[in-house]
Amino acid sequence: MERSELVELLSPGGLRLLDSLPPYDAAADVVRVVSELRKAGHSPELVTAVLSQSRLRARAVPKFGEFAGRMLFTEAGLEQATRLRVAALHAGRFAGASLNRVVDLGCGIGGDAMALAAMDLTVTGVDADEVTATVASYNLAPFENASVLHSSAEDVDLAGFDAAWLDPARRTAGHSNTSRLTRPEDYSPHLDFVFGLSERMPVGVKLGPGHDRELIPAEAESQWVSVDGKLVEMGLWFGALARAGIRRSALLLGRTGIHELTAPHDSTDAPVGVLGDYLYEPDGAIIRARLIGDLARSLDASMLSEGIAYFTSETLQRTPFATAFRVLEVLPVDEKKLRLGLQERRIGTLEIKKRGVDVDPATLRTRLKLKGPESATLVLTRAAGHRVALLVERIPPLD
Template sequence: MEASEFRELMSPEGLRLLDSLPPYESASDVVRIVSRLRAEGHSPGLVAAVLSQAKLRARARTKFGEFASTMLFTEAGLEQASRLQVAALHAGRFAAAEIHWVADLGCGIGADALALAALQLEVTAVERDEVTAAIAAYNLASWSNARVEHAAAEDFDLTGIAGVYLDPARRSAGRRLSDPADWTPSLEFAFGLAERFPTGIKLGPGIDRSLIPPGCEAQWVSVDRDVVELGLWFGPLARSGVGRAALVLTEGGPAELTAAGDSPDAETGQLGEFLLEPDGAVIRARLIGDLARTVGARMLHPEIAYLTADEPVATPFASCFRVEAVLPLDVKILRKELSARGIGTLEIKKRGVDVDPAQFRTRLGLKGDGAATLILTRGDGRRIALLTQRV
């Protein structure tokens, strides 16, 4: 967000106008709202600013629920912000470790700082981008125990601070930065702080695992089967004996697998009546073997993250599918089989095979009222297609 757009938005007129906007879903809604606001005499810049912010608020509901309607956002800040549910878990670590003054370095729009403040911890939120810092200050205005500083994380004086949380910016000008040295602040800087303070570092879940230092707790978090982050925890923020963790958050509540380190793979075996797809957090944490042994399953292939079992398995750590047919991965054969079964709605999953599911779907000529899940993978030394139903 440009400074000029922010000034328009933060005017008394801008905030009143933003809060008065009705929800909109289509381009025609936008045209109608713009026409009305311009007819009422509002400037083009103000109209653009409030409509952009209204759009961000609508998107933010998936992360912040009803709180989104009282917050301000930037595009980049919303994308990187922790979901409120996950931010509350971050804050809980600091509270449990009795760390009462936390510096949130690179706070963005203030999501994690908000969760820390809600637990009555003292929070100093630091943000180098001036507009983003101002937005964080707006979002944290209700909390007397939180303050926002416009400064670079690397330059901020941490005297008196008891713990540190960092969420390094991993994008620049809309481009993802692959080199951790280019992040803001850099990963090297974050690890340096972890040697001095109880520290939590939020990273993307797909980070090169070789970068994870020994002695910390690495926790992958998924929300509704979407792996959203990797949290590295140091000092008293890390749990004793836990080096790897997979935290799964669903409507049914939280569930977690933990281990001292990567778990050994389970034994491979013949395809059973059921196939299990481990949650992405379990895969990233390399706890597939522990999951298999816990639920009495086996690996279908030593290098592919699918498990198989002879009985249905109910676990928050994997989706379960009943195998109805095992077919060769051949378009003609599959088209004939799907047609015979009247399957017109098909979910396609794949692992271990070089197939584009979208292109593959178009070649199947789907027709009918039935639905199924097609799993493309490898088994018994060949490429196979498993026609399944979710359990």
């Protein structure tokens, strides 16, 4: 969203028009909708602005739920915004540590600031981009204990604040058609500023889940967060926001609730064992936090192969931290024999999972020439260092 679009949207009739639109329908005839709005006397700029916002509000529902229908967004801001469910946990850290005056440096569209304000904390959002700061001001308007500054993070006077929250911009500048930044030195604000700030006050930082672990300060508590099986972020917590004795955490949010596995450091892998009747695939947060060994030992399981994130056991141990599979058969690794084996079993729909082998599942699926009414899951990996093809059955998750 450009500045001109925002001006149109915030005009006296702009927001009324936006709120009057029916729910966004991707299959709708956009040309017809535009024509109807233009015939009603609305300017081309306003029509573009409200239809863009309607689309973004629909896209925002998985992150913000019913609140999405009352918010404004930029394309880039929505892309990086924290899910409200996760933002509430962030805010809980500050509230639990009695850090009542929080500055959100790089607040984006204001998602985390909304959660902080909802916890009755006094929050000041800061964003260097004028349009984004204005959008955040609109989203935070219902909260008397929230305000927004248009400023760079580095220029803010931090006197009077108890703690800081930062979500450094990890995309190129702009409000749409941005691309992900791959080098931490290109983030805004720079990580040197972020980590330097942690030496002055309690700080929480949101980074991508694939952030280089070698760049994690030793004093930080590192927490990888997974939502409904999707790895969404790594959080770093400093000072009073970090929990004593915990430096590694995997936090899973799913339909069964919240589950967490913690440790004072990376765990060593469990010993490699013989393939049992059950195979386990740890959640991505467990893998990134390097807590696979602790989880395997807690389930009396052994690693399937050194350096590969699968473990195995003879008996089924239910856990929210890993997907369990029953091992049905060990099939030939040779592609021709594997194809014949699948044809004999009349398997026409095949989920292919792989780890530790150089295979493109989509290409392999085509070459296997699958045909038949049955469906199955195939795991291509290594067991004790040797390639294996495992026909497995997914165990339903815990209720």
